[in-house]
Amino acid sequence: MDRVNPEPQAEPPDGSAERTDATGTPVGRRLVLGMLGLGAAGVAAAPVLQRGLESFLGAASDKDPTGLTGLLPNGGGFRYYSVAASVPRKDSGDYTLKIDGLVDRPASYSLADLRAMPQTRIVRDVQCVTGWRVPETPFEGVRLSHLLDAAGVRSSAGAVRFTCFDGVYTESLTLDQARRADVLVALRMQDKPLSHSHGGPVRLYVAPMYFYKSAKWLSGITLTDDVRPGYWERRGYDIDAWVGRSNGRDDEPTT
Ligand SMILES: Nc1nc2c(c(=O)[nH]1)N[C@H]1C(S)=C(S)[C@@H](COP(=O)(O)O)O[C@H]1N2
Numbered sequence: 100m101d102r103v104n105p106e107p108q109a110e111p112p113d114g115s116a117e118r119t120d121a122t123g124t125p126v127g128r129r130l131v132l133g134m135l136g137l138g139a140a141g142v143a144a145a146p147v148l149q150r151g152l153e154s155f156l157g158a159a160s161d162k163d164p165t166g167l168t169g170l171l172p173n174g175g176g177f178r179y180y181s182v183a184a185s186v187p188r189k190d191s192g193d194y195t196l197k198i199d200g201l202v203d204r205p206a207s208y209s210l211a212d213l214r215a216m217p218q219t220r221i222v223r224d225v226q227c228v229t230g231w232r233v234p235e236t237p238f239e240g241v242r243l244s245h246l247l248d249a250a251g252v253r254s255s256a257g258a259v260r261f262t263c264f265d266g267v268y269t270e271s272l273t274l275d276q277a278r279r280a281d282v283l284v285a286l287r288m289q290d291k292p293l294s295h296s297h298g299g300p301v302r303l304y305v306a307p308m309y310f311y312k313s314a315k316w317l318s319g320i321t322l323t324d325d326v327r328p329g330y331w332e333r334r335g336y337d338i339d340a341w342v343g344r345s346n347g348r349d350d351e352p353t354t
């Protein structure tokens with residue numbers, strides 16, 4: 100039997116989608132109706148319209164708790180997801196990645212620093228928990244384990260917390276998960292530098308888990324004692340988000 104998974108981007112379980120605007124119209128509903136009106140023309144003109152819609156969403160609300168930007172196409176079968184209404188653009192001039200918390204050597208890396216480190220390329224299917232999938236997508240970047248080793252993780256650390264320069268999104272992994280060879284601090288996707296909409300210049304890439312673990316616009320890596328649930332995990336999603344084995348799929352037949 101098909102299990103209907105909750106759609107985090109459409110209706111966060113915290114009820115924030117039910118906010119109303121000044122006229123009493125639920126904000127989420129109003130935006131959905133507006134966007135449906137775009138039809139085929141909206142899809143064809145997506146790259147341009149997307150920016151317009153992002154600023155429209157930004158005007159409608161400070162943040163975008165409805166996550167409706169997730170309905171926007173992002174090219175090549177991807178959807179654009181951001182829980183923040185607008186995200187600053189960063190490039191080699193102003194990007195920094197900090198590592199701190201329970202480490203002996205806190206560090207701050209520029210994009211050039213990260214590019215100078217050994218790069219690993221991984222090709223897997225991207226899988227969003229809401230059902231869409233993009234087969235065989237190459238990601239390339241620095242193994243997270245490399246950065247953890249450089250920082251000198253203290254024995255009291257048990258987890259890693261990730262923060263983003265959108266100012267809202269967070270993610271987390273256990274230390275064991277974070278040390279896996281298929282977890283990257285990614286600088287490239289589909290053999291190109293990561294674009295802004297895909298979380299550039301640097302995003303997390305957690306190959307064996309649903310794509311919500313792959314935090315975009317990564318700016319901070321903090322070693323903590325225990326796992327701190329991330330943005331979607333505080334809203335009901337599994338922390339251990341193994342593809343095919345989490346978020347309600349654990350009890351399904353494995354045949
Ligand atoms: N900072 C940030 N990272 C995020 C998200 C987000 O809203 N903000 N959404 C997650 C989800 S649910 C998915 S499916 C992917 C979408 O990545 P894409 O926009 O490159 O398709 O990013 C993940 N990382």
Ligand SMILES: [Mo]
Binds near residue numbers: 180227228229311
């Ligand atoms: Mo997702």
